[in-house]
Amino acid sequence: MDQQQLFVKMAVDGWNQQLKFTNDTLDKILDEELLNEISPGKNRGIYLLGHLVAVHDLMLPLLRFEEALYPELVQPFIKAPDKTVADLPPVSQLREQWNIVNDKLAAHINNLSPADWFTRHNSVSEEDFAKEPHRNRLNVLMGRTSHLANHRGQIVLLVPKSK
Amino acid sequence: MDQQQLFVKMAVDGWNQQLKFTNDTLDKILDEELLNEISPGKNRGIYLLGHLVAVHDLMLPLLRFEEALYPELVQPFIKAPDKTVADLPPVSQLREQWNIVNDKLAAHINNLSPADWFTRHNSVSEEDFAKEPHRNRLNVLMGRTSHLANHRGQIVLLVPKSK
Numbered sequence: 001m002d003q004q005q006l007f008v009k010m011a012v013d014g015w016n017q018q019l020k021f022t023n024d025t026l027d028k029i030l031d032e033e034l035l036n037e038i039s040p041g042k043n044r045g046i047y048l049l050g051h052l053v054a055v056h057d058l059m060l061p062l063l064r065f066e067e068a069l070y071p072e073l074v075q076p077f078i079k080a081p082d083k084t085v086a087d088l089p090p091v092s093q094l095r096e097q098w099n100i101v102n103d104k105l106a107a108h109i110n111n112l113s114p115a116d117w118f119t120r121h122n123s124v125s126e127e128d129f130a131k132e133p134h135r136n137r138l139n140v141l142m143g144r145t146s147h148l149a150n151h152r153g154q155i156v157l158l159v160p161k162s163k
Numbered sequence: 164m165d166q167q168q169l170f171v172k173m174a175v176d177g178w179n180q181q182l183k184f185t186n187d188t189l190d191k192i193l194d195e196e197l198l199n200e201i202s203p204g205k206n207r208g209i210y211l212l213g214h215l216v217a218v219h220d221l222m223l224p225l226l227r228f229e230e231a232l233y234p235e236l237v238q239p240f241i242k243a244p245d246k247t248v249a250d251l252p253p254v255s256q257l258r259e260q261w262n263i264v265n266d267k268l269a270a271h272i273n274n275l276s277p278a279d280w281f282t283r284h285n286s287v288s289e290e291d292f293a294k295e296p297h298r299n300r301l302n303v304l305m306g307r308t309s310h311l312a313n314h315r316g317q318i319v320l321l322v323p324k325s326k
Contacts, residue, residue: 001296003281007170010302018309039202039320118169133164139173142305146181149309150316157202157317 004114011138012109015145019102022152028163029155031091038157045158047082048151049094054078057101059144062122063137065108070097167277174301175272178308182265185315191326192318194254201320206245208321211314212257213240220264222307225285226300228271233260275300
């Protein structure tokens, strides 16, 4: 395994680990429990789940894999704060979209060659990328791993004590 | 910048970013507000701060930098759950230790050569490391970045609405 392969493995393993932790957490929370706030006056579980679906979905174009599958989730789950949008999709649908988008990402992630991980992501120009080579696709994955960990630490607050 | 320098920069930048986010969050919370639970029945801010100090302190030996500064924090903030230890250090002391331990880590982090980041961390043997080269010091830093993000997402719940 060369250095580049090794580093890609480290970053992809970190991503997969946070996804697994998050899925283990979501499996312990009922749909109706996701309607609760993580703490009084704070975001609800449904909002955080929808937010993660929307952010991961946008990784598809950002990583230059393919178009986003659910652009309609950007408004209610990224642009708008929680409890300001009247009609959110049901939790069951968000769970399904969560699995679909992560499976899509996984297929692309597992197919990308180590060298291609170090090419630019979609929101940096060729010109800027030449000067700032750290703005590559792998760096997006690492940033989104921290983003996921951040919100997983919040969603876990909804797991009932018995589990 | 060669490939190895680039990887190290990506991982160290990610670590520094999460530290900055966490410090910005802690700056908005008063010492007495850190005595509150992040959500009813859950960990208190003081416990999460002490936990982060203790975990970061253990990175000093784990990364083969130097001995831990505050081994006495392991029992109350890692081994014991919150609200089971009667006498915790005051928040003001934990904040001071938090800054000291992160400054110590930063000095070592900034001094370590890119090649040395890809050597083994302290809890893997030379023999196992030969077979599993991803168990290196940089991987510890990446894992602790997610750990920090996870708990930062919880501590942020204590920031008063006005800030």
